[in-house]
Amino acid sequence: MSEIGQNLRVVEHATCTFCGCVCDDMDLTVDLDAKRITKAKNACTLGRAWFAEHTIEDKPPARIDGKPATTAEAIEAAAQILAGARLPIIYGLSDTTCEAQRQAVAIADLMHGNIDTTTSVCHGPSGIAFQGVGESTATLGEIKNRADLVIYWGGNPAESHPRHFTRYAVTPKGMYIPNGRKDRYVVLADVRRTPSAPVADLFLLVKPGRDFELLWALRALVKGRKIDPSIEESTGIPLATLETLVERMKSCRYGVLFFGMGLTMTRGRHFNSGAILALATDLNEYTHFVAKPVRGHGNVTGADNVVSWQTGYPFGVNFSRGYPRFNPGEFTTVDLLSRGEADAALIIASDPGSNFPKRAIEHLKRIPVIVLDAKDTDTTELARVAFRTATYGINTTGTVYRMDDVPITLRPAFDSPFPGDEEVLTALKDRLRVLLNEKRGGALRKAA
Amino acid sequence: MSHTGRTMGSAIRITNGRVYDPANGVDGCVQDLCIQDAKVVAEVPADARKIDATGMVVMPGGVDIHCHIAGPKVNLARKLQPEDKRLDVVPSTPYTRSGSGGIIPSTFATGYRYAAMGYTTAMEAAVTPIGARHVLEELHDTPIIDKGFYVLLGNNVFLYRLLKEGRREEFREAVAWWVNATKAYTVKLVNPGSDELWKGRRNANISDLNENIDQFDLTPLDVIRAFIETVNDLGLPHPAHIHCNNLGHSGNATTTLDTMRAAEGRRVHIAHVQFHSYGGEPGKNPTSRGPEIADYINSHPNITADVGQVMFGKATAMTADAPLAHLLKGVSGNKWVNADTENESGCGIVPFTYQEKVYVHALQWAIGLELFLLSKDPWRILLSTDHPNGGSFTMYPKLIRLLMDREFRNDEIRKVNQRAIRKTILGDDLAREYTLSEIAIISRAGPARALGLKDKGHLGVGADADITIYEDDPDREKMFSTPRYVLKDGKLIIADHEFRADHEGRILHATPAYDPDIEKAIRPFFEDYYSIRFDNYAVSDRYLHNHQVIPGQIIPAVQPQ
Amino acid sequence: MVETMILIPGRSNKQGTSLNAGKLKHEYREVTSTVEMNQDDMARLCLKDGDAVRLSNTVGEAVVRCKGKKPSDLPSGMLFIAYGPPSSQLMGGDTAGSGMPISKNFEVQVERVDVP
Structure with a gap:
């Protein structure tokens, strides 16, 4: 903390608690007279609103x-x-x-x-799924350092966790990812083309309520089983796309499946979360793979x-x-x-x-x-x-x-x-x- | 503190108990024990509260040198197994919080169950530095017992870089910095060298102590030597605490012996050595090399070890040795957790059940007993189940009965896979029965001495008044399961087998000196490769609550006996 | 004309910033009372940006304003709305033993209403 004037000070390394990213690299300029934060360096739009809007209201306790x-x-x-x-x-x-x-x-x-x-x-359903099948997981720094295949499923971090891409998983350079974004292949699966979609090399537009079927088909393909081409009709994704994706999953060095409430809040609930956790577990027979719910508050x-x-x-x-x-x-x-x-x-x-x-x-x-x-x-x-x-x-x-x-x-x-x-x-x-x-x-x- | 004229309830005289205090040469003498406030004293006023221990056995409170009771991996394992808890409920009492039991009890239940077994100190044996804050929060909610933890540095990428570059002075300073930054007790190594291969080379492992660790130009043996030397130089109260490479693999006794030799007479603690005492060919069924390992430890006074006894029934593999957990997932088909910690560690969790009729399980059980029964120095081969890896800490009373009661042991031996027994010396009707004094050593005095806890594990004047009073019973399992009285810091926690008070124990930690300039070397690494700020990494004192700094000790290297 | 569509409540950036200002304030109320709809669907239903629609199902109903999205971003028959009091009016309380009510991807009837 440093004083930069009689009534202003800077709090360095402060933490934003708005979303689950919990970024701890905020440098906050604080007006102590007005009791408000006037600047939040490094904050995203949500974080800036969080810091700017939490002032002392003239209300009873x-x-x-x-x-x-x-x-x-x-x-x-x-x-x-x-x-x-x-x-x-x-x-x-x-x-x-x-x-x-x-x-x-x-x-x-x-x-x-x-x-x-x-x-x-x-992510209660993901907690239930965890109790059923376990989870291969990692801290975000490990993903920054190592993940060369990043898959987002049923989530829209660009709007809900704006710094997830830039701080942890898509663009940052890491120990074994010296070129950042260039060293990663990014996939996004969702039922609508969200503002997160442009980040992806491959976008999968999944039919609503068909996540479980699609994840289960991926599990089968990972294990070398045959999948009927009608998978496209039921899920919206062509079989050839799935086969290429599975090949990529098995051949990456360190893969990660991030998943959001698009899986937990919809038909299938904990079965959806269980399917994605099990998919990551299965992939560990071939390479290193982790799965993480993108937690909210x-x-x-x-x-x-x-x-x-x-x-x-x-x-x-x-x-x-x-x-x-x-x-x-x-x-x-x-x-x-x-x-x-x-x-x-x-x-x-x-x-x-x-x-x-x-x-x-x-x-x-x-x-x-x-x-x-x-x-x-x-x-x-x-x-x-x-x-x-x-x-x-x-x-x-x-x-x-x-x-x-x-x-x-x-x-x-x-x-x-x-x-x-x-x-x-x-x-x-x-x-x-x-x-x-x-x-x-x-x-x-x-x-x- | 006044010793005279004091009429407050803090003075206690335990009368007529049979006292087992091996550290002070007291072996079952009937004598009184005086307590003032939190300490054992020479005398108390006549009006001191009296506890009649006539016919009872008095020992120092138990000290667990190796268990897994708090922190990120423990909490994952807790969350993972609701099926294991629903039938083992822990209701609240007027004095105590509620909780859940099973193989991974809730924090409150953990503290109470240790206390209810007469244990008053327990050390969490594997903590990632970045998880230290979490561990301290859980330990704060683990009542009654004193506790500390060992910080995992044996796969630390920054420290590997210093070693690779030959920067040994800075390595030493950085190790000391990390112990301080995390509030740890000592340094833990787990399967050194393996994490890089596990995370970076498609779940590979390292099996040879002389193999290069990926790009580091280092071998596991280099890492082991560096840590043993540095922790001894720093004079931490407890030496480097090592989970050797190749845990669980056939033929790993060779690795274990090589690791112990690397100490070259310096102090070192070998964790759960039972899991590291196997013969046979890698990939094939193991055999026992327990006698060889016991011999080596017997003749090398610089080495302490805890056994990591396997007990039949429910366990949970929970380890920073991620490749091992993956192997056990394959063996058991059970649900599996893997958890990578950036730059610091791997971790794996698999629920597991040890079965009498399974060859490997019975062999593991038997090797643990071999190590105990062949031990010539109970001060150095110590009691543990590597809770919950070999079984719950609540199995200690049964384990004590196996050691003390030859007839019971032979009955149990007959129930298990006989092909496994024939690979061990257990079929020879070993005559050895541990005495109460030896039990007091392997469960209290020995661990306290190995930990450098000068005020624990004994009942001399100045000792912490952590005291357990058992009703003598030929059924040693029953006796050690349910002490009549337990005192913690002089406070009567359990009387007549029931809780009479709650208590907040202390965090025990070490604070080796270091040059603050080392932070200048560490900081840039954080900026590049960690996901939290360096300034938010070190744990502040406010997580310590009740705590005690345990002073270090420099002990010179010794020659084999 | 009444059509059945699939409603996806979710977070949005504006919802996130406006809730910091205050959930009882106008901006948050407006953000959570706006439903995004495929532009082709809107044309078919004779709706333009800002028109009011009633969303209803067996649980309840909510009147919200609609806003067009390109067909490539939002498939036909799908609606997106930022979570809030209006979307809650349409969520059933049954969790099928999971604790989680179906909060995304459920059917609603959509009809144009005239609100001043």
């Missing part, structure tokens, strides 16, 4: 039933709601630090509630990690029996809400009120909802208790995991008058412990 409240009042109200609930759920966690996520799991454990993250509506990968190490399961975890159980479809949030089962919700740094299916949103409107967010959203609008919290990476430090599980420590730019998520959740946990202790007849003796 909390609202209860829409009326301004103090943080302490809101903690009391939130603790009362959760202590009185039979099936309280926690959801979100992708846009906050691992330190806050640890507190969230502790609360779920304490109140015998349910915890789930945005993973369940993002800043720290969704951290959420997977924290929930996994604390409970053993990555998302969709229920503590109602006093120990963690995992069952997607039962303990995942869309299901708990759509079936009308949850009777209180603690939403942390996410916006299901905007993005969830209609029925789930309708149920959220019926139950008491507690929200922690740096910004107003559709979810804060429907909440009984809404905390305005500091923005991670801009106002608070903490740990964030990049999409390839590499952890990075955040370097905040300026202070916020609002508390961080970790601070709010820790206070909420402590108060909830007292309330639950009374309710359970003094059974909770542990202080921390």
Whole structure:
């Protein structure tokens, strides 16, 4: 950090937490008087918006039933709601630090509630597929250094992860890729020609909902099996194109399959993810090959990690029996809400009120909802208790995991008058412990 | 800290226990043990709390010198196996967090299960530098026990470049820098030289210690020698911790012997040596060369080893030795994880089950027992299952019974593949039975000494008050599974077999001195070949929480006995 | 005229930048209320850029503005919309035991509506 004027400073090597690229090469110019970032060197368009728009808003630190409240009042109200609930759920966690996520799991454990993250509506199916078939994977630097065949499937990084191409996988020069883009062959498969398509040497326009068939055909071809030419009619891709692609896959030195929510959110879900993971595994009989989901929000990968190490399961975890159980479809949030089962919700740094299916949103409107967010959203609008919290990476430090599980420590730019998520959740946990202790007849003796 | 007139609950007198403290020459004497705050002391006030240990066995808390309990690969293996957890639940208690068990327990369950077995220290044995922050976060959530980790530097591309260019001074500084930057305890080598071939040459491996490592103009033996020398020179509390090349391959005992010879009398630790004690032709069924390996270790006091005993049942191959995991995927047909870490490591994970009737599995089991039973110095051939590679750490009590109970051992030997047994000395009805004192050595005093932990593994004045009290029971498995009392840092964690408190243990780490100028040499490499900034790489102190710097020790090379 | 088409909700760059400004603000609302449609399909349905269409299915409905895309970029019969409150109105809550609702590639009826 260096001072470049009385009220300006530069925070070097700061990290952008907007998307899963988690680029840690930001040099932020901060106007300390105005409490805003005036310049974010190296940031993409999304990152520039992230840094420019997270200022300190002149709003109360909390609202209860829409009326301004103090943080302490809101903690009391939130603790009362959760202590009185039979099936309280926690959801979100992708846009906050691992330190806050640890507190969230502790609360779920304490109140015998349910915890789930945005993973369940993002790469949850890839998590399920991982449990089925495993995964050959790599950190992004290894891909930069070695990958000579890069395939994107069902994703549009040019719009969702703008620096994925330039920083990690397509254009950068690496140890064994001295000429950058020239040393790589790039393939993109999608159901529409997205703004990412121009980056590819080969674009595959796949018929919607036919990814599984196409991936399975590639697996068969890798293993030397015959595929009927009618594959073109069912998937949109000619057999000859597939055969050439398979030849290229088997003969590359280091191949990578990146895949997006075009696989997980559509017909086939975890079967699609399983097919692409298995394809990469199969290819390791011939050469070195890895596959990676291109994860979305800043720290969704951290959420997977924290929930996994604390409970053993990555998302969709229920503590109602006093120990963690995992069952997607039962303990995942869309299901708990759509079936009308949850009777209180603690939403942390996410916006299901905007993005969830209609029925789930309708149920959220019926139950008491507690929200922690740096910004107003559709979810804060429907909440009984809404905390305005500091923005991670801009106002608070903490740990964030990049999409390839590499952890990075955040370097905040300026202070916020609002508390961080970790601070709010820790206070909420402590108060909830007292309330639950009374309710359970003094059974909770542990202080921390 | 006051030793007199203190009436707080922090003074404890353990009375009338049979104490096994081999480091201080105490072998089953009935005596009292005094504890003030977190330490063993000579005396406590008369009003100190008393724990009646009459008829019970008192030992220092267990010390695991080699296990895999936290970090990126462990968490992948955890996530990979929900089927293994659903029937092994760990409910919360008024004092403890909930979790899940199975072969890779959740972090909380890991800490509690070690404590419930009387273990109070465990060392995570393989951590990529870039994953150190993750490991420290998980260890922070691993309660009760003290813990540290070994950082993987044996396939580090930058360090290879320094060696290739003959820059040994800078190599030494860079190794010290990396230990500091990651908060590690010592340096780990895994299958040195293999990663470059695995990642860069279509999943190849290196099998000959004298083969060139791709473009580096280096051999695995050059790398092994450089690290053994450097870690000794730096005086880290524990020497280079080596997973030798050719793990699991027939005939690998030759590689293991060559690796040990490369130490030339310097300290070195050979990890899970059972997996490296095989005879036979590569590609064919292995035979045992356990006796030869045991002999070599017996006669070379510079060497310590942990056994890496195979226990029948569920295991998980989880290793920085990626080619090995790929091989096991082929053998088992199980789901497989491969995870490449830029410039630093490979990694592979495969769920695996060891079966009594399978020749190779039974042979591995038998070779582990051979190593234990032929060991002449229990201070140097130490107890481990290379958890979870050979089996869960929760199998230690059964392993102890196999060592202590000849009749039980012979019964078990009869249940397994007899063709394998005939390739070993186990069919000879070996008479040896480990004594309680020897068990205390291989599970506490020995690992603590090998780790340079002067306050652990013993019960002398000044020792950490990490103490386990067992009810004596001829069924040693039962006895060692369920201690009656466990104290950590003088705090009563378990009493009458139940948790009475939670506790946050310490991170144990080393801080060898280095010249800060070495960063000028490392930084440009990061800019070119890493995907994170050099300035964001070193782990800050705030990840340490409770921690303790373990001072180093310079121990000169010794000659064979 | 009502036609059945396939709706692909997804992220877009403008959605990403506008959500930073604020999800309750005009720009984000506008971005998430605009559906991209194949230009030939639009011509057939007598639609021009900015016209309103009602998207509906058994779950619900949403009225959004349409915007033409070249047939080479967006196949006939396919619609793209940036995720947001309008697309949520069309998503079913059933996850088939996976936790994941079908959020891309589902059928909707498209019809022109007159909205001032």
